[in-house]
Amino acid sequence: MLRRMLLVLMMVGLFVGASGMAGMARDPALEGTLEIVNWWTAGGEAEALAALFGVLADWHPRVSVINATIAGGAGIGARAVLIARILGGRPPGTFQVHAGRGTIDPHVIPGHLEPVTFLYEEEGWVDVFPRALLDMLRFEGEFWSVPVNIHRSNVLWYNRAIFARHGLNPPTTFAEFFQAAAVLKAAGVVPLALGETWTVVHLFETVLLGALGPAAYIGLWNGTTNWAGPEVTAALNTFNRMLNYVNEDWAALSWDEAAGLVVDGTAAMNIMGDWAHGYFMGRRWTPGVDYGWVPVPGSGGSFQALSDSFALPRGAPDRQVVLAWLRVVGSKAGQDAFNPIKGSIPARVDADRTLYDAYLVSAMDDFARDAIVPSMMHGAAASPAWMHDIIEAVSFFAVNRDVATLQRELVRAAADAL
Structure with a gap:
């Protein structure tokens, strides 16, 4: 852990020192407190956020930070707390949101946020953020948050030693997945880790x-x-069949605990976004040596995307400090400090590719050429209300395994939302 934190600090110094924009944005006289609500508590996430705080501290050494983390993957726990605070007239300085419907429906439409289009104009972000991301961030002609990264959610991670031991290749189709899963299960290995x-x-x-x-x-x-x-029925049947190959204690595990089953050799595969890459590196695993990756079976050529971003609440305390933070988030220095540790690719297209490992370079290349599709679970594709209905239907299905009932509930949820 000490070695990793030293690496974080060295990377921060390198990125800030090398960035011409950083010199322009520094204001040693700026004072105030930034309270930032986020859900980055797992391995890789916390270190990446610390690197971003390091850039902020270098640019604005008199700004103090309250890191108000709320545990819970995908922001499930943070959303309820945020809404309660905003409605109670106590917004934090800024908070983490998923670009797309996860920002627009719960925060923009009710009037909780200030637009930040002026920052895009001042910082030239329209020229360095890709069009697909800009489309997710824009609503009614305005931009409403600043992205720090782009994550890919359709990734299958696998333990290379287990696959080699059993003579398996990483599956690229569902037929190949089920063939590999049968071999692994017969050998006493959990095929697919789930949380x-x-x-x-x-x-x-x-x-x-x-x-x-x-x-x-x-x-x-x-x-x-x-x-x-x-x-859709066929897809639901495939999903149902895949659940036959997961760990029995799935409901008791967090996402990172499930990924940990792949690290310790209990399980062979995990389907998770590439924040798992940051987690694996935090566990001192080497990409391409200890673990490998392929798109989720059948999804090669598609990049299921989401983006972590930060917003400007109306009535935010220390507004100038919040604006300074948002400039750090959108800067080349900030993104090149954060993303190599987080396991995500930068939102900016002008990032220094030499700072990124083999997985992240491959993800950058895939984002440039693949079909970009939005993630529902991570706020890009559906409204929070629709997402809630789907979560409820799928969670019930995970227990009763009734495909007909699941499809009926999904049809109902779509009819209510569309």
């Missing part, structure tokens, strides 16, 4: 993408794909 409810929903949406393809998957969220159709 708490939101990770089940994460698995569910990646299976939808792999089974339907990008166009039909996007159609689920805009009404052009019928949730009652036979292709």
Whole structure:
């Protein structure tokens, strides 16, 4: 851990010192306190946030930070706390949000946020953030948050030693997945590590993408794909079959505890976003040596995307300090300090690729050429109300395993939302 934190500090010094923009943005006289609500508590996440705080401290040494973390993957726990504080007239300085519907529906439409379009103009971000991301961030002609990264959610991670021991190749189709899973299960290895409810929903949406393809998957969220159709039924049956190969204690594990089963050799595979890459590195695993990755079966050529971003609440305390933080978040120095540790790719297209490892360079290349599709579980594809209905239906299904009931509930949820 000490070695990793020293690496973080060295990287911060390198990034800040090398950035011309950093010199322009520094204001040693700025004073105040930044309270930042976020859910980054797992391995890799906390160290990455510390690196970003390091850039802020270098630019604005008289600004103090209150790191108000709320545990719970995908921001499940943080959302309720944030809404309660905002409605009670006690917004934090800033908070983590997922770009897309996860920002627009709960915060922009009710009037909780100030637009930050002026920052995009001052900092030239329209020229350095990719169009697909800008489209997620824009609503009614304004930008409402500043992205620090882009994550890919449709990734299958695997323990290379286990696969080699059993003569297996990483599966790229569902048929290959089930063949490998049968071999692993017969050998006493858990084929697929799974965690708490939101990770089940994460698995569910990646299976939808792999089974339907990008166009039909996007159609689920805009009404052009019928949730009652036979292709969705087939996808749900595939999802149901995959649950036969997960660890029995899945409901008791957090996402990182489930990923830990792959590290300790209890399980062979985990389907999780590439924040798992940051977690694996935090466990001193080497990418391409200890673990490998492929797109979720059937989803090659698609990049299921989400973006962590930070917003400017109306009535935020120490507003100038919040604006300074948002400039750090969107800067090249900040993103190149944060993302190599977090396991995500930078939101900016002008990042220094030499700072990123083999997985992250491959993810950058895939983002540039693949079909970009939004993640529902992580706030990009569906409203929070629709997402809640899906989470409820899938969590009930994980217990009763009734495909017909699940599909009926998904049809109902879509009818209510569209």
